[in-house]
Ligand SMILES: *[C@@H]1O[C@H](CO)[C@@H](O)[C@H](O)[C@H]1NC(C)=O
Ligand SMILES: *[C@@H]1O[C@H](CO)[C@@H](O)[C@H](O)[C@H]1NC(C)=O
Ligand SMILES: *[C@@H]1O[C@H](CO)[C@@H](O)[C@H](O)[C@H]1NC(C)=O
Ligand SMILES: *[C@@H]1O[C@H](CO)[C@@H](O)[C@H](O)[C@H]1NC(C)=O
Ligand SMILES: *[C@@H]1O[C@H](CO)[C@@H](O)[C@H](O)[C@H]1NC(C)=O
Ligand SMILES: *[C@@H]1O[C@H](CO)[C@@H](O)[C@H](O)[C@H]1NC(C)=O
């Protein structure tokens with residue numbers, strides 16, 4: 001039961017979202033490019049036959065259905081799996097495969113699916129690790145485990161490195177180390193014309209900045225060099241609360257996000273509320289992780305003080321903790337909605353109550369699986385992001401915020417419209433009330449944003465202007481702009 005809850009809780013906070021135009025742009029290193037395809041597949045096949053999967057192959061099905069979200073099963077005409085940066089570059093240069101988007105096509109059905117899953121090489125250095133985009137976070141965690149070090153990246157085993165990193169990347173320890181993007185030392189990139197470049201603090205600094213949260217608008221990253229931190233042990237806690245603990249649970253979350261120590265203890269958690277519309281049972285769940293060996297973890301003391309049926313503390317390694325945190329795959333239909341608010345217990349509690357009341361109206365929906373997620377974004381996360389050579393693209397002020405989120409699962413296609421409309425309408429009206437109360441903040445994190453939400457529109461305008469300038473400079477032909485990337489596009 002707990003394991004199931006854990007997977008779902010994390011699912012609500014770790015994935016890039018799915019666009020209703022049906023291609024997931026960033027997930028596990030898969031990049032979907034639509035093109036005039038029969039011909040493209042043939043050409044790719046001529047050049048790299050072992051790396052092109054036609055629909056008749058067994059691995060095609062495995063790749064195609066790899067997405068965890070049933071609504072995103074796709075049927076590309078073929079799948080291209082280059083195994084090194086040179087082949088990626090060749091593929092990008094291929095005028096047919098990559099540079100002619102299929103007019104009017106909105107998804108990859110019938111297109112070419114390019115996956116970077118075969119780029120899985122890594123190299124551990126003293127305080128960095130070079131990581132191929134085909135790697136999952138558990139691969140990175142395992143590689144660093146013998147060295148007692150950790151990277152700032154995904155919290156679920158099978159999340160891919162590029163999808164998470166290029167949209168910013170929330171980790172438990174953002175309060176001290178910032179987001180995944182703030183911990184990248186260097187990107188190796190294949191540009192739209194097939195040129196391979198590096199972007200770091202001294203070379204292509206503009207591109208380096210743009211990739212820090214600018215998503216897949218600039219090129220294909222074929223290698224990430226990530227800073228690592230000495231974190232040989234972590235102290236973990238899993239706690240559950242029933243409905244009588246919900247207010248205090250939210251209050252503890254608000255107190256935690258407000259902590260702003262000059263030398264913070266790295267700590268953070270996944271906080272979720274579940275409501276069963278049939279049994280009317282509410283449960284709150286905390287999965288907390290803190291660096292070091294304090295047991296129970298000191299930073300979660302306010303949660304530990306709340307009575308609840310489950311309190312499981314452990315001192316372990318990041319690897320041990322992560323090994324059983326499976327990502328859901330092909331589980332159910334799911335809709336997200338996400339908004340930002342300054343820490344305010346009463347208002348968050350009201351928001352939770354409104355959500356619960358809303359779920360009651362959906363109790364007849366088959367397989368309804370509602371989760372209210374509380375993501376903590378403490379000031380330290382933004383401070384760490386400013387303490388890098390170029391900073392990141394989000395431009396967030398130094399203040400704590402909470403990103404509250406609806407994550408709603410259900411079983412049947414017939415309910416798609418009903419649930420997505422409910423999720424959007426209720427969350428937007430609550431957010432609008434927060435605006436009236438001067439409690440709302442506009443930043444939307446791309447991970448798990450609703451398919452109707454435009455994260456770039458919430459970045460500072462000046463940053464968006466600069467991102468577009470950089471994109472136009474590194475990709476004058478507009479290869480990545482014209483191709484269908486799904487959700488996270490900068491726009492014209
Ligand atoms: C789908 O793509 C079309 C064409 O690119 C665009 O006009 C439309 O807004 C997109 N729809 C969504 C929901 O993103
Ligand atoms: C198919 O997948 C298996 C298991 O991942 C792998 O060993 C094999 O090399 C793949 N075949 C092709 C043609 O990619
Ligand atoms: C890496 O660590 C080893 C052992 O501590 C040390 O000898 C070496 O100088 C370090 N290398 C760098 C580049 O810091
Ligand atoms: C616990 O709550 C108190 C009171 O709100 C707050 O001052 C303190 O910072 C919190 N401690 C932690 C570790 O969250
Ligand atoms: C607690 O940590 C130990 C040491 O890493 C590990 O062997 C054990 O499985 C952990 N227990 C739980 C319940 O996670
Ligand atoms: C709600 O409770 C019912 C009855 O126990 C159960 O069948 C259903 O799976 C539960 N729903 C969720 C989302 O846990």
Ligand SMILES: *[C@@H]1O[C@H](CO)[C@@H](O)[C@H](O)[C@H]1NC(C)=O
Nearest residue numbers: 176177262383384385387388
């Ligand atoms: C800022 O960066 C410096 C140099 O990389 C590092 O030593 C220091 O710990 C960082 N400070 C914070 C608050 O992250």
Ligand SMILES: *[C@@H]1O[C@H](CO)[C@@H](O)[C@H](O)[C@H]1NC(C)=O
Nearest residue numbers: 191193194195473474475476
């Ligand atoms: C590829 O594009 C980059 C960025 O616009 C440019 O600097 C480079 O000269 C181009 N290379 C070729 C071979 O056209």
